[in-house]
Amino acid sequence: MLIHPWDTASEAEWRPWLAVRDFGQLIASGRDRDLPVVVPTHFLFDGDTTVRVHLARPNPIWAALAENPNVLLAVVDDYDYVPAAWGGTDVPTSYYAAVHLVCTAVVIDDPAAKADLLTRQLAHFEPPGGRTDVSEEVDADRRQLPGIRGLELTVRDVQAKFKYGGNKSPEVRARIAEHLSERAGPHDAAAREHLLSRGSAD
Template sequence: MYLPPQFKSDRTQAAALITAHPFASLISVDEAGVPYVTHLPLHLEERGDPLVLLGHVAKPNPHWRYLQARPQAVVTFLGPHAYLSPKVYPDLARVPTWNYLAVHCTVQATLIEDPAGKDALLKKLIGDHEPSYADQWRGLGAEYQHKMLAGIVAFELQVTDLQCKVKLNQHRPEAQTGMRAVYEAGTENERALAQWMTRLKSSADFPQGTEK
């Protein structure tokens, strides 16, 4: 993605964004050479240096076949985003913009085909989103579990390259106070952007001395 240096962030912020917004777009190339996209939740694991993403698709979804044939793919995550009015500036010679946080990962896919591996992956996703469901899943019985597991194809996506973009108008320090006031009083997405402003204020991703 287009990534000006003032909006470039690091792996730590990328991992935080993925964890907070795990619903991803998995992008591969189909047999005709056309991009094929599946929207799905992914589980993030940090295994030392490499980041790994775990997920699955329904067996009728051909995406797993594309991953099998061409293992390199792209995964994107979109965090909070919102419009920014030029009214936040102290002068009138300004234009609107859109602020957002996003992560793009280049990945190498490996299918997980054994039932035990798929079951372990599902339990990690359950742990992310509804830990209390784990007991219900275990109580469904081996036959039912096997049937459900046979209906999905799971995969591990090892991240080989990562880009994290945090666009919060960092290059416009004169707008920061007004932007924060608008976002803190705004929608859920806008409030989330204000929280990221606070989070990044003391880091290299955000200019110092711009807040009063």
């Protein structure tokens, strides 16, 4: 991912952004493959260095992980289209936030460990009053646990990009922000907030 200096997201920016997101694409390159395996998936990030995922046993990612445990978890959100005229140029642009977590994957097959992983995930995803506890001691759980495998990803590196006109003057950013307010599209409010927080490279 190309990251210009003015688009670089600091740890103080990307950590709270990622903390409220839980869906991305898990990418495993394997070895000597024509294409990597890309899996859209929910995930649970502990806010520090660990990401937890569970996937169906037939998923093609397992063969790629057996070849190479290095993976990339890519998360993109708050994306927007900025017409050329808004920036006073002949070239339109895209605004977006992207965080790539470079990780080492460990496969979890132990039933008790899988139950613990699922319990952690359900505690995050389930609404209040929903089921959160999973146990290999429960018959229904014991029968279903073999159908999944868990993944614990240890984060080794982070690439974070917040592309929101950080190289533009305050005047241009303010003008684009006004247009975003007027358009009021699905991602315009979030993009506007990022835009106004970015510094100028001038």
